[in-house]
Amino acid sequence: MTGQVRTVDGRVAGRRGQATRQKLLDCLSEMLSSSPYRDVKVIDVARKAGTSPATFYQYFPDVEGAVLEIAEQMAAEGASLTELLEGRSWAGKAGWQTAQELVDGFLEFWRKNDAILRVVDLGAAEGDKRFYKLRMKILNSVNNSLADSVAELQAKGRVDKDVNPAAVAGSLVAMLAAVASHQKGFSSWGVKQAELKPNLALLVHLGVTGRKPTR
Amino acid sequence: MTGQVRTVDGRVAGRRGQATRQKLLDCLSEMLSSSPYRDVKVIDVARKAGTSPATFYQYFPDVEGAVLEIAEQMAAEGASLTELLEGRSWAGKAGWQTAQELVDGFLEFWRKNDAILRVVDLGAAEGDKRFYKLRMKILNSVNNSLADSVAELQAKGRVDKDVNPAAVAGSLVAMLAAVASHQKGFSSWGVKQAELKPNLALLVHLGVTGRKPTR
DNA sequence: CGGTAAGCTGACGTCATGACAGGACAAGTG
């Protein structure tokens, strides 16, 4: 499944090589959280990893390539976001619970990976297909589950016919992602995180079911 | 109001100078729509404007500085977004109309300025105060109006007490912005723009009033 | 111990950056 790790010039990476490679990824990841993406230089990453720029280019074609690698690793973890929705109910008190847990889990995931997610978001917005697909991969699990929930409620006649489940789900997920990446913005705008969450959950619940939650 | 335009070394720019300056801004703006932010180089902008890099540095400290300038111009135009909400009603059919027009106007504005808004978003997400403030400035008009609407309905008892108007408004605006910058994402996901808008309007209406719109 | 492939780096040509000094040019003055 996971094809052998290879250097740019085609050699197979051994134990030591993989270690250096991983160290470079870790350092890049760290740099991304502490300085603007635009200012991240190969030479700094290499220095931080205690190696030389040439070594970096042995494992990655460029900074973007390495970022994609990190993002790919993260996307794998992101699949676990599905659990936030699998088999959950949207009826009554359980529905409110579901909405809250979704918001909680989502914000937490985003907070933990914010640096790399920012870059993925930018790449996707700029139209880069690779980043765009990656973003889909990360969001798809949540997105699909949400859309399914809406479609299901719709089939039961509890949601209007003219609602497009995919559009609603996509919009809600986009909202969660956007709020997550601008969390600091909210807090210095006078809205505390603790206040933010229930209001987000409310919006999610409203969007999915069309009704206010019963708490 | 608009203090005199000055060069980096403090001289006042005359007619000709302002023209070159503007030309540089226009070219930068154009480059931002056609290539990734990370790859925009001063030398390319200068070449495109038919001048030299040295000239660029006479008017702007760096690329970021020029971007801020463009964004500032755009923020001024963005103030007109307030009109989308000023004096509008959220009751009955008029409410549905209001929601639709808000979504329409917002998406249009974002589409028209997407390149520069992407960069502002990234800068804000990375924690740069200048970009962060700018983003606020652009969104504040809509944000405040929305929050006011919610607060008003809340005072009338038509919205639950435990709703935080600022949090809801902020989340809805964030949603609109996020969906706008990933419009292409939706379309290639199987959701057409025409379908997207009414669903967004529905979510906005639900969020503000807590009820489904009457159409 | 010798061979082979992996792993790393010094050194190099290329190019963007950012600063400066000085040339070009328009406008006003005697």
Added chain:
DNA sequence: CACTTGTCCTGTCATGACGTCAGCTTACCG
């Protein structure tokens, strides 16, 4: 018309990052 003044632009340069290559070192294996 020559001269001055202040704006505007560019040639040039030192610095430093980029990305490549040849070649050195290290590890593994028979």
